[in-house]
Amino acid sequence: MVEPRYSSISLVRSGLSGKCPRCGHGQLFSGYLTVSERCDVCGLDFQSQDAGDGPAVFIILILGFIIVGAAALFEIFAGPPLWLHLLLWTPATLGGSVLLLRPFKAFMIALHYKHGLLAPDQNDKIL
Numbered sequence: 018m019v020e021p022r023y024s025s026i027s028l029v030r031s032g033l034s035g036k037c038p039r040c041g042h043g044q045l046f047s048g049y050l051t052v053s054e055r056c057d058v059c060g061l062d063f064q065s066q067d068a069g070d071g072p073a074v075f076i077i078l079i080l081g082f083i084i085v086g087a088a089a090l091f092e093i094f095a096g097p098p099l100w101l102h103l104l105l106w107t108p109a110t111l112g113g114s115v116l117l118l119r120p121f122k123a124f125m126i127a128l129h130y131k132h133g134l135l136a137p138d139q140n141d142k143i144l
């Protein structure tokens with residue numbers, strides 16, 4: 018069977034919008050981090066995706082680099098008390114992690130799709 022043609026969507030756009038990496042219109046998530054069973058527009062199966070700990074690892078590395086660097090610079094140049102560090106960096110770490118996890122997970126799923134790691138559609142197997 019010839020796969021229907023869809024206009025390509027960039028990985029970054031798919032990650033930021035949470036849209037299907039194949040058609041760019043269907044919702045990738047049914048909850049905040051719960052991946053839908055399949056795309057409601059083109060039918061791409063999302064159940065076979067397994068981003069695993071990939072998004073969390075990227076977020077730990079990127080956010081850790083930024084926050085630890087900012088905290089170190091703040092300590093060197095301002096020398097604030099410890100409670101101010103806790104007041105600043107704890108919400109920044111937690112909030113940044115929560116905000117970044119969804120787009121990174123969508124980005125990883127789009128990467129899986131681009132490199133053929135998502136299982137082909139059941140409809141493609143039958144036809």
Ligand SMILES: [Zn+2]
Pocket residue numbers: 037038039040041042043056057058059060061
């Ligand atoms: Zn789709």
